[in-house]
Amino acid sequence: DIQMTQSPTSLSASLGETVSIECLASAGISNDLAWYQQKSGKSPQLLIYTTSRLQDGVPSRFSGSGSGTRYSLKISGVQPEDKADYFCQQSYKYPLTFGSGTKLEIK
Amino acid sequence: EVQLVESGGGLVQPGGSLKLSCAASGFTFSDDYMAWVRQAPKKGLEWVATISYKGTTTYYGDSVRGRFTISRDNAKNALYLQMNSLRSEDTATYYCARHESRLSFDYWGQGVMVTVSS
Numbered sequence: 377d378i379q380m381t382q383s384p385t386s387l388s389a390s391l392g393e394t395v396s397i398e399c400l401a402s403a404g405i406s407n408d409l410a411w412y413q414q415k416s417g418k419s420p421q422l423l424i425y426t427t428s429r430l431q432d433g434v435p436s437r438f439s440g441s442g443s444g445t446r447y448s449l450k451i452s453g454v455q456p457e458d459k460a461d462y463f464c465q466q467s468y469k470y471p472l473t474f475g476s477g478t479k480l481e482i483k
Numbered sequence: 484e485v486q487l488v489e490s491g492g493g494l495v496q497p498g499g500s501l502k503l504s505c506a507a508s509g510f511t512f513s514d515d516y517m518a519w520v521r522q523a524p525k526k527g528l529e530w531v532a533t534i535s536y537k538g539t540t541t542y543y544g545d546s547v548r549g550r551f552t553i554s555r556d557n558a559k560n561a562l563y564l565q566m567n568s569l570r571s572e573d574t575a576t577y578y579c580a581r582h583e584s585r586l587s588f589d590y591w592g593q594g595v596m597v598t599v600s601s
Contacts, residue, residue, distance in 0.1 A: 377545075410587035412528075419578060420520075420528065420590040426585050463528055467586035470542045472518075472530040 378403050378466050390483045397478045399464035401445040408468035409447045411440055414461045424449065425435045425467070451471030456482055485509040485590045487579045498501070499569050505562040505579030505592055513514035513537070513557040516582035519564045521575035522594075530563065530577075533582065546572075569599045 379402040389395045399409065407427040412420040422431045424440040427447060437452045451458055459482045464475040491503040503519070519531040532553040533542045541553050552565040564581055576596050580588035 408585055408587075410585075412588075419593055420588070421591070422583075422587060422589050425583060425587040425589070431589065465528070465530075465587060470533070471544050472533070472586060474528040474530070477527045 377472055378405060378469065378473055380464055380466055380473050380475040382464055382478060384478060385395075385476070386479040386481065388481040388483055389451075391454060391456065393451045394450065395454060395466075395480065396451075397449045397462055397480075399442075399447045399449075399475045401447070401466055402415035404444050405466045407443060408466060409440070409442060410465045410467055411438075411449045412463045412465065413458075414463065415459070419427050423462075443476065451480075454482060458482065485581065487581065487590060487592035489555045489577065489579050489592045489595035492577065494598045495569055496580050496601050497570060497599055500565070500567045501569065501597060503566070503577055503579075503595060503597070504565040507560045507562065507579075507581075510581070510583075512537070512555075512560040516586070517532065517553075517555060517562045518582055518588065519553060519562075520578045520588065520591075521573075521576045522578070526575075531577070533586075534562070567600045569597075571599050573597065574599050 381400040411424040414420040428440045462478045486508045488506045498504045518533040534553045554563045576594040577590040581590040585588040
């Protein structure tokens with residue numbers, strides 16, 4: 377199974393700050409990496425798929441990058457509505473696996 | 484508008500069974516792989532199972548293989564999860580989700596709670 381190690385577990389950012397979240401896969405996943413945002417009490421929402429493709433309707437301040445085993449999500453100019461949990465997911469092979477999540481707080 | 488609406492959750496005793504349903508609308512259901520993903524209280528996301536377009540191929544996570552069965556009825560635009568031999572560790576919110584072509588999940592239902600407890 378491919379393990380996804382996500383960091384940091386939590387972070388706190390000021391409005392307008394740029395933050396990054398990383399995921400490290402235990403094996404190469406050929407850019408098959410997605411990012412989700414989950415607000416409190418809500419279902420997860422797809423932000424980015426295949427490393428860097430923005431899902432329709434997602435603000436352009438969200439971006440993704442990476443290759444091989446290392447991937448990251450960047451939020452350029454954090455907004456109050458970005459307070460949420462973020463999860464990565466490898467879609468390369470079964471079993472599909474998620475990172476453990478990052479909680480983003482807004483100062 | 485894509486909509487996925489789960490039902491069938493509730494409280495069940497350890498060793499019991501439960502069947503979840505997901506009603507899909509707003510897209511051509513038979514064109515897409517579908518899946519169940521769960522989230523234990525205050526925990527992360529765990530993929531449970533995936534089913535192919537016609538239901539001929541299924542995939543399961545190690546923790547549920549042999550106990551859970553995913554199925555679909557394309558005529559009814561419905562996805563199912565039959566859960567047998569339930570354990571306390573199966574307690575979670577279960578989400579119905581649609582796969583996009585590269586196996587990420589582009590649409591999710593609102594989730595249904597399953598509690599396994601005596």
